[in-house]
Amino acid sequence: MSTIAVGVDLSPESEAAARWAVASARAGDRLVLVHGFAAATGLTPLAEFEFEFDVVSTRDSALVHVGRLAESLRASRPELDVTTLVEHDFPIPLLTRLSREVDLLVVGHHRLGVIERLTTGSISSALSARSQCPVVTVPHGHLAASGPVVAAIDAAAPSDLALSTAFEYARAMHGSVAVVCAIPDAATPAQIEAVYARGEALLVPWRARFPECEVTLQLVNGDPSRAVTDAVPQASLLVFTRPRAGATLTTWAGSVARAAQHHTRCPIAIVDHSPVH
Numbered sequence: 001m002s003t004i005a006v007g008v009d010l011s012p013e014s015e016a017a018a019r020w021a022v023a024s025a026r027a028g029d030r031l032v033l034v035h036g037f038a039a040a041t042g043l044t045p046l047a048e049f050e051f052e053f054d055v056v057s058t059r060d061s062a063l064v065h066v067g068r069l070a071e072s073l074r075a076s077r078p079e080l081d082v083t084t085l086v087e088h089d090f091p092i093p094l095l096t097r098l099s100r101e102v103d104l105l106v107v108g109h110h111r112l113g114v115i116e117r118l119t120t121g122s123i124s125s126a127l128s129a130r131s132q133c134p135v136v137t138v139p140h141g142h143l144a145a146s147g148p149v150v151a152a153i154d155a156a157a158p159s160d161l162a163l164s165t166a167f168e169y170a171r172a173m174h175g176s177v178a179v180v181c182a183i184p185d186a187a188t189p190a191q192i193e194a195v196y197a198r199g200e201a202l203l204v205p206w207r208a209r210f211p212e213c214e215v216t217l218q219l220v221n222g223d224p225s226r227a228v229t230d231a232v233p234q235a236s237l238l239v240f241t242r243p244r245a246g247a248t249l250t251t252w253a254g255s256v257a258r259a260a261q262h263h264t265r266c267p268i269a270i271v272d273h274s275p276v277h
Helices: 012-024 055-076 091-098 114-118 123-130 160-172 189-209 224-231 249-253 256-261
Strands: 003-007 030-037 081-088 104-109 135-139 149-152 177-182 215-220 237-241 268-271
Touching (some): 003 012, 003 091, 012 055, 012 104, 012 135, 030 055, 030 091, 055 081, 091 104, 104 123, 123 135, 149 160, 149 224, 160 177, 160 189, 160 237, 177 189, 177 224, 189 215, 224 237
Parallel strands (some): 003 104, 030 081, 104 135, 149 177, 237 268
Antiparallel strands (some): 135 268
């Protein structure tokens, strides 16, 4: 049994995130709908309380909204344990703390405005960089729920956790896996052949472990974030790794995973680079 925390507010993106989590959960999993509310200067307070902030009334309204969403989700998957958590706190610190206690965080990825193009301040980006567990960001209106799962891998230093996440999700959803490796534009035929051979060798144990999953390997060049997302345009999930241990939020802001969040319409899973033990 896994515990999945979903950050929710009044946005269509957060509802899309909650419904993605329910559709992806296994029977017996626990789903916690989490809402953090704070003063109007906060990151994402409930919109109707932006100018007059009263803790009690805001909490009561949040409980009603989150409770209604929970009831709707229970009706769609009665075998799941769906609970709610509403706290007087900002969403990022609240969800970051919870990431130490849950198996997965799911949040909506809001479309970018001018400010977010220039900053690293969005909730999805901040959590993807700071979370102690894998994070899935879900855009509103994603369409390819039945497409292949794409794992973006560095063939020279692959992440077992990224591959495990991709294969486990594909198996649960009865889907396929597309492993994508980036190569330099100036790679020679010999270098391309070597990368492909490393990728194929890497996938041997995974094909044996998940024989029910069809697996393909693709090499892409050009801008990595766009190349990976363009390689499989109908992906149901993209799996990326965070920058290596010790990387800063500034490093995250320029990473392939963050860049991909800005121009893809499918959910993205961000996992640690550390291997599975």
